[in-house]
Amino acid sequence: MTDIYTKLDPDAAIDIAYDIFLEMAGENLDPADILLFNLQFEERGAVEFVETADDWEQEIGVLIDPDEYAEVWIGLVNEQDEMDDIFAKFLISHREEDREYHIVWKK
Template sequence: MQDLELWSMDELCDHAFDIFEELAAENLSAADYGLYQQQYEQRGYVDLVIPGPEWVELIMQDLEPELHYEAQIGLTGLDGEADRVLARILLSREKHDALCHAQWRGD
């Protein structure tokens, strides 16, 4: 892994948000997209988590915990808890790996 060019965790979050912003209008319901557009500055978040086994089944490829992350993007509740996950995006930290799969709210 030392020869790979990796995104930092902050860069990976930014990368996930870029992907989300590009695809959200086409993949979210009009209500969810409108809510996100109205409230993302105050309530938008991204969490990076280790991908679960459902991703391996979905993409039929083994994932490396050091390289692959699931970005969960959504809006937090008023108490700071995540109340609405709008997208789950599987990404690689490797900058030259084009791996990107998304599951959208309502899929």
């Protein structure tokens, strides 16, 4: 039996990821990265909904179905509008009643 659920709207996924990022960044990023993010976010910051990668198993050690998750990146973009400094990658479940998420933080 397949569960029927509504996929997260990209804006909702971005909001969830950004809220979690703000709450957890202090514990998971270097102080220098936090300072860089805070100083540069207004000009170069980006929170982007991207196509869900199929290599999350390598990152989190669990095989996931890319169709059941949204992926959001938070970082800074360069002059070509490409995100070249990624502070966190989020994998967020589409299931509202059982919202699961995984984060890969910048090392």
